[in-house]
Amino acid sequence: MSSDNILDRMMASAKLSKKETAKQQRILQSAIALFAEKGYANTSTSEIAKRSGVAEGTIFRHYGTKENLLLAVIVPFLKESLPVMAQEVFEEVHPEKQAGFEHFLRAMFLNRLRFFRENKEIFRVVVKEFVYRDELRNELMPHINRDIVVYMFRAIDYFKAKGDLPELSNERLLKLVFPFVFGRFVLRFVLASEEPPGSDEEEADFVVGFIMRGIGGLRS
Amino acid sequence: MSSDNILDRMMASAKLSKKETAKQQRILQSAIALFAEKGYANTSTSEIAKRSGVAEGTIFRHYGTKENLLLAVIVPFLKESLPVMAQEVFEEVHPEKQAGFEHFLRAMFLNRLRFFRENKEIFRVVVKEFVYRDELRNELMPHINRDIVVYMFRAIDYFKAKGDLPELSNERLLKLVFPFVFGRFVLRFVLASEEPPGSDEEEADFVVGFIMRGIGGLRS
Amino acid sequence: MSSDNILDRMMASAKLSKKETAKQQRILQSAIALFAEKGYANTSTSEIAKRSGVAEGTIFRHYGTKENLLLAVIVPFLKESLPVMAQEVFEEVHPEKQAGFEHFLRAMFLNRLRFFRENKEIFRVVVKEFVYRDELRNELMPHINRDIVVYMFRAIDYFKAKGDLPELSNERLLKLVFPFVFGRFVLRFVLASEEPPGSDEEEADFVVGFIMRGIGGLRS
Amino acid sequence: MSSDNILDRMMASAKLSKKETAKQQRILQSAIALFAEKGYANTSTSEIAKRSGVAEGTIFRHYGTKENLLLAVIVPFLKESLPVMAQEVFEEVHPEKQAGFEHFLRAMFLNRLRFFRENKEIFRVVVKEFVYRDELRNELMPHINRDIVVYMFRAIDYFKAKGDLPELSNERLLKLVFPFVFGRFVLRFVLASEEPPGSDEEEADFVVGFIMRGIGGLRS
DNA sequence: CATGAATGAGCATTCATTCAT
């Protein structure tokens, strides 16, 4: 009896999409490309159909609603982005064996940089709609926060215990670092027309260095 | 056959808007409120007319196009935001008499924080449409960049000459600091439903401190 | 705070239709003709628009919904049919000065026969939709019953007091006579393609005679 | 090139329906229930398929058209209703051995009352579509008339010869009695949400008594 | 025989824009 109807619909529709036919794939690809370029509100279902080489009715047979099609694009991406965003990295990186928070941060930054690059178009869709539509944001934000926060707090606590991090409150630390990093991803993959020069590793060094120095003198 | 037809129209219409009638004021206010809330694409001109207590035809008599109405909202804001963003602050702050870059940054941060808070709704409209519509961004971005860059480089050069800043390339410095600060504004005024606690000065100290430490060790 | 939302909408929309423009008249006429012929469900708004010589959008500007257009057809007819159906006749007929119930019945029969003939097409629409759509019937029936019953009971009581009618319960009497008469109207104006021969007066004599003899021997 | 193409199709399809598979039975049942409730026009084939637990294609494999499915519902009912309506009753009732027309009428009324109650849902479908769709009515009416008229006239003539009936024209007598009785069935099974109280025999006495007294004084 | 994915014409409705008053 929880309040998350969007999330519920997300899960429901996600379950149905076990085997995607070739046509569904094409529909999704076209939708992603068009939503990414012009935004959901400025894309018509007939455009999507034309680009997919599919009848317009076919879209509705599979997704029922234009809104549902958007969810079919966003949801799997979000479900792979959110918990994973820290969990997977956390494990992959074997924090115990890491030199410290700096290494963890660097690994995570590189991991997400590549993930978002790999899914650049969906990332665009998600960011655009997330900024554009207050209700979507209001409904999703709590869940997103929770999923990220849980895992990140675990990591932060671990490194605090190791004496690797200043005694800043977890929340403040996260609200400082996360938007900074995420903002750079948005800039790079959503707003910029092309990626800036320089290797991923250089970028990682630059960003992580900035953050580490920046939080160096912090007290809560 | 110049490339900036939007900008041209922007400037032209901006000049015309010297004397706005009461009705135009009401139209603009309603448009801003609705665009901010639901986005340009999801707002109908009839809604704007109803909220303004004005006939729908009146909107078109004044602005000709819905798109033009959007520009009439965005342009003046942009024109007051951009060059001023550095120039005015630069002067207001009397850099020569300042202790250094840190003071300049702090003053500028506070100045814009208050300006965007004062114009929160228009800020929302601009950010939303800027993120949502690639063509708008592509056409405006160069002008925005130019206006900001010119003034900011002047300031950066001044403080570099004073030995107040590391020998990082102007561009890299700007691309580090500007998105960081601007991202926090977006988070606070566009994405969050309410402003976080804490005084403006505390926030300024926090942000400026982080940046100053962060850029402390940089080399280009 | 009563439950009659259809009736409420009926009244609301009826109030708005104070001055009907020429175009609204044409739209209504076309809608009536088409609804009468093919039924509401089998008539498209584009058909109505074409027949009215009006753009499809114009229909929605005036009536908002196809359903509302149906109500705009039905409601005024119902409002003029129902209470009047007995009240007006009751007065027009001056029951005190009539020879008795037989005269009253005859006057009423003729009055309604002519009214329905005059509004044959709307009558068709109302009957068809009333039979076809359970929810419409369920929502309207109580109100219709009330309006008719109140006035008819008054008349019946009056004639009972005069000794003109057997001591059958009002309800049973009404449920015998009303469907019989109304059924003949439906047959004549809705189901038959053309009216049967014979003058109205002959038909009235026939029907009233049948009823009077039929109820002659009744006991409750 | 005869005029009764619907009837032809009716007969043809009726012959084919000798052996109905279980699936066809389920399809027909679902169609009847849905048509009865919401009307043919407001029922989709996919709804019928879902309710039948059958693929949508299966419906079209068996009936070819949605319209044909409707006929497959209506036709057998009509074929059992019409001639039987008088013939079977006529025989079952052994008119020769009856006390007279009153008994015949009473037996017939009871017979049909029970038949329509038994097939209430199909009766609803038939009445609704018959009222709603002029072309269906126009095509079927002559045949219905013929089937009923032939048998009824035979009965009427018989009772006239016995001196049991006034010398009213057969047609006028039928057009008086038939709609009256049929109208009560429609009221009871189609329009009312539940049947009125009272036993079938009481109702029969009431109706037949009314008719007998009513036609008592008739002259053509 | 049965399926259900695919179709595409058709539908009610919306909305930016025009124009006579």
Add this chain to the structure above:
DNA sequence: TATGAATGAATGCTCATTCAT
């Protein structure tokens, strides 16, 4: 100058029907 009725193209969506498997 302001109005608001009128427009018609475009939109999201439905649904009877087809057909390859």
